[in-house]
Amino acid sequence: MVIKFITKSLDENLYIDDVPLSYTKYGNGSFIRIMMNENEIIGIARIYDKRNVMELADVYIYEKYQGQGYGNMLIENMINDVKENIVLWTTSDNIKAINLYKKYGFIERKMDKRMEKRLRAKYKWIKSKLIYFTKQV
Numbered sequence: 001m002v003i004k005f006i007t008k009s010l011d012e013n014l015y016i017d018d019v020p021l022s023y024t025k026y027g028n029g030s031f032i033r034i035m036m037n038e039n040e041i042i043g044i045a046r047i048y049d050k051r052n053v054m055e056l057a058d059v060y061i062y063e064k065y066q067g068q069g070y071g072n073m074l075i076e077n078m079i080n081d082v083k084e085n086i087v088l089w090t091t092s093d094n095i096k097a098i099n100l101y102k103k104y105g106f107i108e109r110k111m112d113k114r115m116e117k118r119l120r121a122k123y124k125w126i127k128s129k130l131i132y133f134t135k136q137v
């Protein structure tokens with residue numbers, strides 16, 4: 001299977017399975033990466049340029065493609081591209097994601113209280129612990 005990566009800037013509109021993905025433009029470095037085979041989207045990931053650090057977000061492999069190594073390919077692709085410190089957050093019940101990030105050198109750190117408060121306010125339905133990871137270049 002031929003895999004290709006498409007990069008779009010974050011201010012473009014994109015629909016996946018009729019779900020609109022809304023973007024916030026932080027800076028020139030922000031982008032969304034779309035991983036495709038010949039005719040379908042396999043997964044996506046976004047990078048937000050937060051000036052002093054890059055935040056990796058919305059890492060998502062479509063269900064039918066999960067568990068087949070595509071997450072590895074997507075993370076490797078992002079890490080190879082972003083040659084700066086990367087931060088991200090996930091939840092304590094997302095074992096697959098935690099394993100994936102640890103495999104690529106992300107280290108769990110204590111989340112800043114203000115960040116946690118902001119995320120809790122935004123994602124009210126999340127009950128589990130929030131996990132913050134960083135990867136230094």
Ligand SMILES: CC(C)(COP(=O)(O)OP(=O)(O)OC[C@H]1O[C@@H](n2cnc3c(N)ncnc32)[C@H](O)[C@@H]1OP(=O)(O)O)[C@@H](O)C(=O)NCCC(=O)NCCS
Nearest residue numbers: 059060061066067068069070071072090095096097099100
């Ligand atoms: C998390 C996710 C991106 C992983 O992608 P994937 O294509 O399923 O993962 P891969 O098959 O490439 O596996 C990559 C690594 O993930 C971890 N992993 C994958 N499936 C796993 C499972 N069932 N149990 C535990 N760890 C698992 C392993 O570390 C694996 O490394 P390995 O290949 O050396 O075993 C994918 O499952 C997903 O999109 N989940 C839903 C959205 C989500 O939760 N995104 C993360 C938000 S922070």
